[in-house]
Amino acid sequence: MKWMVPINDLDAVQMRAIESIIDNQDRNHWVKGFAGSGKTVVLTHVLERLATSDQPIRVCFATFTHALKDLVESGLSDIAKKRIDISTFNGLKNLRNDYDLVVADEMQDIPSRQLPILAKKSDVLVIAADFDQSIYRSACSTAELNAAVKPAKEHQLREIHRINDNIFEIATSVYTDAYIVSQTTVRQDEEQARIYTAVSARDEFTTMYQEALRVSAKERPSAILLPSKALLDKFIAIIASENSYSGTPPSVKNDDRPEIGGPADPFKEINSYLKKNRSNLQVFGGGSGSLYDSDTKKMVYLMTYHSAKGLDFANVFLPHLTSDVSLEPMKGSSDDQERRIFFVASTRARERLYLSYHDEPHRFIEEIPEELLQTFHKQKRNY
Amino acid sequence: MSEPAIKQTLIALNSTEWLNLCARGSIRIVKRRAIAVPTNATTKDLDKVFVVAPFTKVSSAVDLFVLEVPNNWTKTASKHRSMPSEVSILNLADVVSHHPVSQAHFEHYKNKGLSCGVDLQEAKFEQAWLSWTMSETVKDALRSVELLQKSLGIKSLSEIKRPDRYKWEDLVRLALRPNDPIKPKPAHVETLISGIRKLADAVAGSTDSESFYLACAIEWVDLRLKKDPMKKKSTRELLNNTLGKLKDVPLAEPSSETIAALKHLSDSFPKAFTEEISALSIAHAVRFVTAARSKRLKPEIAIQMFNSIEKSSSTSVLLSFLLAVSLDVELTNQFIRASTKQDFAEMNWDLPN
Numbered sequence: 001m002k003w004m005v006p007i008n009d010l011d012a013v014q015m016r017a018i019e020s021i022i023d024n025q026d027r028n029h030w031v032k033g034f035a036g037s038g039k040t041v042v043l044t045h046v047l048e049r050l051a052t053s054d055q056p057i058r059v060c061f062a063t064f065t066h067a068l069k070d071l072v073e074s075g076l077s078d079i080a081k082k083r084i085d086i087s088t089f090n091g092l093k094n095l096r097n098d099y100d101l102v103v104a105d106e107m108q109d110i111p112s113r114q115l116p117i118l119a120k121k122s123d124v125l126v127i128a129a130d131f132d133q134s135i136y137r138s139a140c141s142t143a144e145l146n147a148a149v150k151p152a153k154e155h156q157l158r159e160i161h162r163i164n165d166n167i168f169e170i171a172t173s174v175y176t177d178a179y180i181v182s183q184t185t186v187r188q189d190e191e192q193a194r195i196y197t198a199v200s201a202r203d204e205f206t207t208m209y210q211e212a213l214r215v216s217a218k219e220r221p222s223a224i225l226l227p228s229k230a231l232l233d234k235f236i237a238i239i240a241s242e243n244s245y246s247g248t249p250p251s252v253k254n255d256d257r258p259e260i261g262g263p264a265d266p267f268k269e270i271n272s273y274l275k276k277n278r279s280n281l282q283v284f285g286g287g288s289g290s291l292y293d294s295d296t297k298k299m300v301y302l303m304t305y306h307s308a309k310g311l312d313f314a315n316v317f318l319p320h321l322t323s324d325v326s327l328e329p330m331k332g333s334s335d336d337q338e339r340r341i342f343f344v345a346s347t348r349a350r351e352r353l354y355l356s357y358h359d360e361p362h363r364f365i366e367e368i369p370e371e372l373l374q375t376f377h378k379q380k381r382n383y
Numbered sequence: 384m385s386e387p388a389i390k391q392t393l394i395a396l397n398s399t400e401w402l403n404l405c406a407r408g409s410i411r412i413v414k415r416r417a418i419a420v421p422t423n424a425t426t427k428d429l430d431k432v433f434v435v436a437p438f439t440k441v442s443s444a445v446d447l448f449v450l451e452v453p454n455n456w457t458k459t460a461s462k463h464r465s466m467p468s469e470v471s472i473l474n475l476a477d478v479v480s481h482h483p484v485s486q487a488h489f490e491h492y493k494n495k496g497l498s499c500g501v502d503l504q505e506a507k508f509e510q511a512w513l514s515w516t517m518s519e520t521v522k523d524a525l526r527s528v529e530l531l532q533k534s535l536g537i538k539s540l541s542e543i544k545r546p547d548r549y550k551w552e553d554l555v556r557l558a559l560r561p562n563d564p565i566k567p568k569p570a571h572v573e574t575l576i577s578g579i580r581k582l583a584d585a586v587a588g589s590t591d592s593e594s595f596y597l598a599c600a601i602e603w604v605d606l607r608l609k610k611d612p613m614k615k616k617s618t619r620e621l622l623n624n625t626l627g628k629l630k631d632v633p634l635a636e637p638s639s640e641t642i643a644a645l646k647h648l649s650d651s652f653p654k655a656f657t658e659e660i661s662a663l664s665i666a667h668a669v670r671f672v673t674a675a676r677s678k679r680l681k682p683e684i685a686i687q688m689f690n691s692i693e694k695s696s697s698t699s700v701l702l703s704f705l706l707a708v709s710l711d712v713e714l715t716n717q718f719i720r721a722s723t724k725q726d727f728a729e730m731n732w733d734l735p736n
Binding site: 187189190191213214215216217218219220298351352379380381382383 | 561580584585586587588589590591594595598601602605611613626630676677678
């Protein structure tokens with residue numbers, strides 16, 4: 001999956017941030033920015049520069065999920081990969097404690113208990129964190145993170161590269177507390193998010209899957225995001241029955257627990273079932289599934305909202321936004337947390353965003369101004 | 384004899400100038416930027432105020448203010464000692480009223496103004512500002528089209544007399560604002576420009592395969608003639624057969640099979656195509672415009688496509704027009720530089736405002 005932005009294509013603020021971090025390796029840095037402003041891109045360029053300089057230093061990179069770890073690794077040169085230790089936050093405890101510098105992404109979601117472990121690794125931290133994208137209840141507080149990296153030189157990114165103005169408006173109309181710095185710029189194009197009102201869950205899942213498959217292309221995969229693993233099971237069961245897949249689909253093992261580190265391939269069985277049935281669908285998350293499969297064929301990735309953290313896809317589908325669904329499967333979630341989850345999910349879309357529901361719409365759909373959404377109509381032909 | 388119109392004197396300032404004026408109480412300003420216009424000024428009258436405002440790029444995020452000063456300000460204002468005939472001092476106390484050019488600017492600067500004792504007034508020039516920026520944007524776009532056509536060795540717009548009633552200016556407006564129809568009776572070119580997104584959506588899954596050329600042409604026939612080109616059995620079989628074969632062929636220059644299928648489509652639905660909108664050009668137009676709008680255009684691919692088109696044809700004129708308008712003037716310049724030097728890694732989509 002080609003995601004890494006070449007150094008020449010970075011915006012001026014991103015370039016300044018990289019130069020400043022490279023020139024000041026003895027102090028903490030905090031890269032800030034809206035979803036899609038390129039924080040991970042900046043960190044990856046920093047890692048590359050640190051690892052390939054004439055006097056390479058001992059560097060470690062840590063992030064939240066296996067998928068993000070793999071993504072950053074794929075953006076590095078072979079030399080850099082060899083020289084940098086790359087880990088999830090969970091795996092940090094197994095690494096040495098004498099790094100010259102630790103680079104850490106998605107720090108808004110690092111659990112409080114892991115902050116002391118991280119602190120032991122090095123005296124210097126270069127982090128990226130945006131608390132608007134914090135979706136785990138175990139995550140550390142703003143105060144805790146501030147204390148962990150204080151004092152840090154801040155680098156505020158201002159250009160939103162991933163999403164267009166329509167998705168920006170949708171995301172911020174649901175999560176109105178999103179922090180938008182002055183002079184933020186966002187891409188403007190004609191693309192508008194679609195909304196589909198289905199007659200049933202079967203109609204909804206089938207229609208959205210067909211559309212996800214139709215609009216996906218090599219290197220431009222679709223992702224279908226659902227709030228819980230129970231819904232992943234339901235989705236797969238419907239698609240398997242509609243497409244007459246042979247055999248009964250194995251369960252994705254619904255334990256209603258978002259994947260943090262976790263087993264290396266929790267969806268092995270279901271993915272092997274889908275592969276046997278020559279499906280373009282793949283369950284992604286917790287180390288399962290490969291984004292690189294979309295380099296060679298049309299792919300539709302199915303995952304929980306939490307598994308989509310930090311990633312982006314050409315087409316993003318958020319089905320099952322019905323009134324009785326909570327976007328946070330864990331009990332006792334707050335309205336604010338649900339809004340942040342929707343914010344994170346909707347800002348994963350590089351090109352197209354689809355929302356759908358059956359029965360009564362989720363309150364978030366009702367809060368989105370009508371003019372931001374267009375009604376989804378099925379295309380007559382499929383190429 | 385008619386009564387002389389009552390005049391007002393207006394000065395357009397950018398946000399840096401305005402903030403300095405508020406903070407320091409005065410700024411230096413070239414006298415001729417104060418323009419006298421009737422109190423019931425038309426959009427055309429106000430053009431004179433905007434045209435002398437200090438910015439270089441109309442579409443940039445530069446915030447603008449229109450200040451009303453006394454009609455005798457140019458005579459009474461203090462002169463700058465080094466260039467008294469040219470430069471005057473605009474004092475905050477001279478200003479009768481401050482108007483941001485848009486309501487959004489009003490919201491943004493209201494508190495900043497209040498902190499300096501300035502009460503911002505309504506954005507009463509917003510319509511005139513929008514009209515002026517649109518007309519300047521159209522002029523910019525046409526300039527970039529001419530530049531691109533010159534660099535590609537394609538006939539320029541001025542050499543092409545359109546057989547329909549459209550002016551190129553109208554088509555630029557349509558390309559920039561596809562939801563504002565420009566004429567009540569749409570012709571081919573209007574349908575194409577306003578329907579590009581619809582076409583791109585319909586063929587979304589074929590963008591990386593050679594079936595893209597045929598898919599675009601099929602959807603175009605449906606869009607333009609409101610007829611399903613796959614309705615007739617013989618045509619359906621031929622097109623489906625070709626689409627099936629091309630589905631896994633990576634998108635490159637059209638093969639003879641694609642050309643033959645496109646010809647079949649043109650012959651079967653001659654009313655769907657014109658001299659400038661050929662069956663092949665639909666795919667090029669969709670690809671160029673969507674790639675430019677989503678910042679994914681690769682110059683080498685665009686050049687390759689232009690090379691596959693007869694350069695003296697009306698098709699190449701329309702395609703270069705669509706490309707330049709979608710890219711905007713700075714990116715068209717980059718595109719020209721990249722294609723001239725054959726250094727295709729140069730496109731930088733992140734432009735300074």
